[in-house]
Amino acid sequence: xxxxxxxxxxxxxxxxxxxxxxxxxxxxxxxxxxxxxxxxxxxxxxxxxxxxxxxxxxxxxxxxxxxxxxxxxxxxxxxxxxxxxxxxxxxxxxxxxxxxxxxxxxxxxxxxxxxxxxxxxxxxxxxxxxxxxxxxxxxxxxxxxxxxxxxxxxxx
Numbered sequence: 001x002x003x004x005x006x007x008x009x010x011x012x013x014x015x016x017x018x019x020x021x022x023x024x025x026x027x028x029x030x031x032x033x034x035x036x037x038x039x040x041x042x043x044x045x046x047x048x049x050x051x052x053x054x055x056x057x058x059x060x061x062x063x064x065x066x067x068x069x070x071x072x073x074x075x076x077x078x079x080x081x082x083x084x085x086x087x088x089x090x091x092x093x094x095x096x097x098x099x100x101x102x103x104x105x106x107x108x109x110x111x112x113x114x115x116x117x118x119x120x121x122x123x124x125x126x127x128x129x130x131x132x133x134x135x136x137x138x139x140x141x142x143x144x145x146x147x148x149x150x151x152x153x154x155x156x
Contacts, residue, residue: 006124042078057116
């Protein structure tokens with residue numbers, strides 16, 4: 001896949017996630033329909049952390065404390081403070097994606113980077129992984145949102 005294709009597919013998946021949750025109220029976005037920590041708003045928060053992990057930390061080489069938000073792939077990446085709105089989480093995610101695009105411009109497809117858990121990976125692998133991650137979570141969001149809107153419930 002050529003560079004412009006990687007970028008286009010990544011951006012399509014980023015927008016699919018945002019579109020999926022866009023019709024929800026703040027209360028609906030916090031509904032938990034599965035035993036895990038997964039909620040629509042949590043999916044967006046987690047994907048912002050994934051952007052930071054792969055692009056800011058791994059490609060950009062930034063220490064975690066210099067990233068523009070949470071940058072670990074643990075349970076905390078799904079946690080949204082009660083005062084943070086869905087619109088704010090989407091804005092946070094968009095900002096992380098913008099920074100990812102900027103950092104991606106500094107890398108060649110065959111550059112090798114060391115991820116703190118996975119070890120050495122190429123930039124192309126990172127792009128493929130992020131496409132997979134974002135597509136999976138956009139699909140999760142589609143299903144959760146469909147269930148939430150079908151019930152008409154906004155309780156959390």
